Amino acid sequence: MTETVLRRLLQSVWVVAAMSVIVFIGIYAIGDPVELLVPEETPAADKSRIVAHLGLDQPLHVQYLRFVSDVASGDFGLSFVYNTPALGLILDRLPATLELAITSMVIAVALAIPLGLLAGLRPRAASSRGIMLGSILGFSLPSFWVGLMLILIFSIWLGWLPSSGRHTGTVLGVETSFASWTGISHLILPAVNLALFQLALVIRLVRAGVVEAMTADYVRYAVSKGLRDRRIMLVHVLKNIMIPVVTVIGLELGTVIAFAVVTETIFAWPGTGKLIIDSIYQLDRPVIVAYLMIIVLLFVTINFIVDLVYLALDPRARGGGASA
Amino acid sequence: MKPAALRAIPAAESASAAEIPAHAPEDAAAAAAPAPALRKRASPWRRMARDFAESPMALGALAVLVLLIAAAICAPWITPQDPYDLRSIDLMDALLPPGELSMAGDPFLLGTDGQGRDMLSAMVYGLRVSIGVGVSSVLLALAWGIAVGLVAAYFGGWVDALLMRIVDLQLSMPSILVALILVALLGQGVDKVVLALVIVQWAYFARTLRAAAMVERKKEYVEAAIGLDVGRGRVMFTHMLPNALPPLIVVATVQAASAISLEATLSFLGLGVPVTEPSLGMLISNGFQYLLSGRYWIAVFPGVLLLVLIAALNVVGDQLRDVINPRNQR
Numbered sequence: 001m002t003e004t005v006l007r008r009l010l011q012s013v014w015v016v017a018a019m020s021v022i023v024f025i026g027i028y029a030i031g032d033p034v035e036l037l038v039p040e041e042t043p044a045a046d047k048s049r050i051v052a053h054l055g056l057d058q059p060l061h062v063q064y065l066r067f068v069s070d071v072a073s074g075d076f077g078l079s080f081v082y083n084t085p086a087l088g089l090i091l092d093r094l095p096a097t098l099e100l101a102i103t104s105m106v107i108a109v110a111l112a113i114p115l116g117l118l119a120g121l122r123p124r125a126a127s128s129r130g131i132m133l134g135s136i137l138g139f140s141l142p143s144f145w146v147g148l149m150l151i152l153i154f155s156i157w158l159g160w161l162p163s164s165g166r167h168t169g170t171v172l173g174v175e176t177s178f179a180s181w182t183g184i185s186h187l188i189l190p191a192v193n194l195a196l197f198q199l200a201l202v203i204r205l206v207r208a209g210v211v212e213a214m215t216a217d218y219v220r221y222a223v224s225k226g227l228r229d230r231r232i233m234l235v236h237v238l239k240n241i242m243i244p245v246v247t248v249i250g251l252e253l254g255t256v257i258a259f260a261v262v263t264e265t266i267f268a269w270p271g272t273g274k275l276i277i278d279s280i281y282q283l284d285r286p287v288i289v290a291y292l293m294i295i296v297l298l299f300v301t302i303n304f305i306v307d308l309v310y311l312a313l314d315p316r317a318r319g320g321g322a323s324a
Numbered sequence: 325m326k327p328a329a330l331r332a333i334p335a336a337e338s339a340s341a342a343e344i345p346a347h348a349p350e351d352a353a354a355a356a357a358p359a360p361a362l363r364k365r366a367s368p369w370r371r372m373a374r375d376f377a378e379s380p381m382a383l384g385a386l387a388v389l390v391l392l393i394a395a396a397i398c399a400p401w402i403t404p405q406d407p408y409d410l411r412s413i414d415l416m417d418a419l420l421p422p423g424e425l426s427m428a429g430d431p432f433l434l435g436t437d438g439q440g441r442d443m444l445s446a447m448v449y450g451l452r453v454s455i456g457v458g459v460s461s462v463l464l465a466l467a468w469g470i471a472v473g474l475v476a477a478y479f480g481g482w483v484d485a486l487l488m489r490i491v492d493l494q495l496s497m498p499s500i501l502v503a504l505i506l507v508a509l510l511g512q513g514v515d516k517v518v519l520a521l522v523i524v525q526w527a528y529f530a531r532t533l534r535a536a537a538m539v540e541r542k543k544e545y546v547e548a549a550i551g552l553d554v555g556r557g558r559v560m561f562t563h564m565l566p567n568a569l570p571p572l573i574v575v576a577t578v579q580a581a582s583a584i585s586l587e588a589t590l591s592f593l594g595l596g597v598p599v600t601e602p603s604l605g606m607l608i609s610n611g612f613q614y615l616l617s618g619r620y621w622i623a624v625f626p627g628v629l630l631l632v633l634i635a636a637l638n639v640v641g642d643q644l645r646d647v648i649n650p651r652n653q654r
Contacts, residue, residue: 018493136642140635142585144592145608145627152620163616258498262589277593280508292505299496 008307012300019296020071023289024064067289076290081279086286090272090294096166097271099177100263101256103191108198109249116206117233123211131203138200143259147193147266154189161185164268190267194260198252205248209241216240243310250306254299375647382643385636392633396452407446408600446607447626453603454630457514458584461521462576468522469529470572474560476530477537477568488534494527503586507595514597517590521583532575536568570648577641581634588630604630 051057058066070077076086119128155163167183168175177183213219214237222232261273268274272291279287377383395402436442476487494502506520540546541564549559588605590596592612597603602610604626611623 015493015496136635136638137631140581140585140638141631142588142592142605142627142634144589144605145630148608148612148615148623148627152615152624156616255498258501261500261504262593265593276504280504280595283508288505288508292501295501296497303496 004311005308008304012304015300016296020068020293021064023292023296024067025060071293076293077286079279079284079287081282081284081287086284086290087294089275089287090290093270093272093275095175096269097257097260097264097273100187100190100194100260100269100271101253103187104194105198105249105253105256107191107195108202109245111195112199112202113206113238113245116203117210117238119203120207120210120214121233123207128207132207135200135203138196138203141196143193143197144262144266146196147190147263150189150193151266161189163189166270190263190269193267194256194263197259198249198256201252202245202248205245206241209244210237213237213240247306247310250302250309254295254302257298258295372647376643379643379646382639385639385643388632388636389640392451392636393455395448396455399448399452402448405442405445407441407449443621443625446602447604447629450602450604450607450626451629451633453514453597453601454584454587454605454633457518457521457587457597457603458580461518461525461583461587462580464518465522465525465579466529466572466576468526470533470565472526472530473533474537474565476534477541478556478560478564480541484534487530491527491531494523495531499524499582499586500589503590504593504595507590512595512598514601517587517596520590521586524586525579525583528575528579529572532571533568536571537564540564540567574641574645574648577637577644581637581641584630584637585634604633 048057056063074087078084079086079089082089115131119131122128151163154161162185165186166177167180167186168177177187219232219236222236227236257272260269260271261277263269264271264273265277276288276291278284279291376386400406472487472491476484503520503524506523507516510516510519546559546563549563554563587596587603588608591603591605592609594609597606599606607626608623608630611619611621611626615623
């Protein structure tokens with residue numbers, strides 16, 4: 001058990017190290033931010049002073065070593081554009097993104113579990129086919145287009161909800177959209193937009209789990225014992241499919257945060273996704289690098305925790321230790 | 325269950341489909357060779373075609389798909405105007421709602437955009453770019469993935485471990501993010517977008533093919549071929565590959581859908597194909613500014629077309645998965 005945990009930990013460290021090299025080379029070997037930062041008529045002397053100031057004149061491996069030691073102490077450098085610490089910029093925006101991501105995850109799961117149960121219980125019923133068709137649509141609809149349609153219908157035609165921005169208040173010292181109806185109304189459209197994909201995914205997962213569980217011996221036994229449907233569903237079926245569902249929810253949180261890039265752009269939500277898009281346009285390397293490294297850390301941490309939870313929940317995962 | 329496998333969202337089930345041979349090689353073998361008593365002559369391909377046709381929805385989706393591809397290929401001959409020939413566009417016709425007549429008296433079925441371009445024509449041309457980018461990126465990623473997957477399965481050991489670690493690493497990052505960064509670094513252009521999509525997608529193919537090829541690797545005919553000393557390349561490509569191919573078809577269909585969707589997203593964000601070759605995503609992006617003033621048709625119609633295309637691919641992929649998956653054999 002300890003050995004498995006240690007090996008997973010080592011693997012995580014390896015992934016972070018590998019990603020740091022890839023990110024660094026990818027971002028630093030290509031593109032010249034100085035060209036974008038200074039006006040064209042800037043004298044060469046001033047240009048080289050800026051290059052030296054930003055440390056861009058050093059050899060690549062020197063830049064990388066400096067990068068690693070800086071990153072280890074939480075210093076991602078100053079944003080080329082804002083001239084403030086890159087990490088600070090991202091941490092400032094992170095709460096908005098997390099609020100959006102978690103809200104949409106809650107919406108997705110709250111809707112997906114009952115719908116998935118329904119579709120799995122009666123796979124051939126019309127309602128189930130409808131749900132599954134809906135979930136194919138959920139995969140098929142490009143998220144940016146859904147966002148546009150939500151704006152068109154609920155903001156422009158019906159005028160019910162605002163189409164852009166975030167409105168916060170303070171509750172118990174935390175800045176959140178949930179402080180007022182105005183704040184919540186700004187959150188609804190982006191959260192629903194972001195939730196659709198996960199909704200479709202979790203519906204399929206739950207349905208597949210239910211279909212499989214219904215044919216399992218322990219459920220057949222429970223049925224022949226004369227247990228009530230409700231008890232069979234809640235105790236025998238649901239409990240068993242929760243392990244994969246919880247795993248996917250954990251892992252999908254990272255994807256949701258990544259996909260927030262698109263949603264935040266459409267709804268002008270002031271989170272990290274909007275920041276990274278702006279930074280890409282402006283080739284603001286320190287911010288791009290800081291964002292990517294934070295995402296990688298987040299992913300690796302979530303993966304690691306999910307694996308630990310798995311070990312705790314499923315005794316079968318402990319034996320052998322094969323990665324499959 | 326590998327956490328990274330769950331990353332393959334639309335392909336979430338195809339990943340499990342790909343694992344099935346690993347769990348039930350006998351089933352896979354039974355499916356590959358038709359049951360002798362019941363279906364004497366039916367080749368596996370014919371059986372697949374028959375099973376596929378059992379779902380009217382899948383047949384309908386396939387028909388839609390064929391129609392769309394045909395329209396994209398024939399674009400110059402079937403569209404009312406050439407949307408990128410400036411002589412055929414009249415600025416006086418700009419922003420006409422669907423069904424209006426042009427200055428010359430011809431109807432614009434789906435309206436016009438800000439430059440007086442017929443939306444229907446622009447959409448068919450956009451379809452061309454979208455399908456072209458999607459199909460070429462999937463084919464390239466398929467080739468690359470096949471090579472990596474075969475090498476991993478054939479050699480095993482540390483080669484396999486190293487390649488699969490790289491695959492894991494690739495799959496652990498969300499595709500939209502990787503594509504975004506790549507396109508930002510590589511710059512604009514159709515070729516750059518295709519390259520980014522290939523880098524994002526190859527790992528799905530490599531993993532799927534490796535899983536299927538590992539099963540084949542252990543079979544006697546491969547041992548026999550190696551024993552006959554027919555050469556590594558021939559063992560890999562003429563013996564292992566054809567038998568390991570079916571699950572890849574499913575992944576390719578689903579990945580084509582996700583590639584088209586991803587390209588549209590990139591173009592919408594202004595990081596995709598150049599303005600001179602607008603894809604459906606670019607058309608939608610152009611329509612966004614008019615959307616807020618209530619001119620819905622410029623963004624909505626290309627979006628509907630994009631949706632139909634992606635949905636048709638996914639439905640076909642779904643049915644293929646059911647047909648190929650030996651677990652679903654009745």
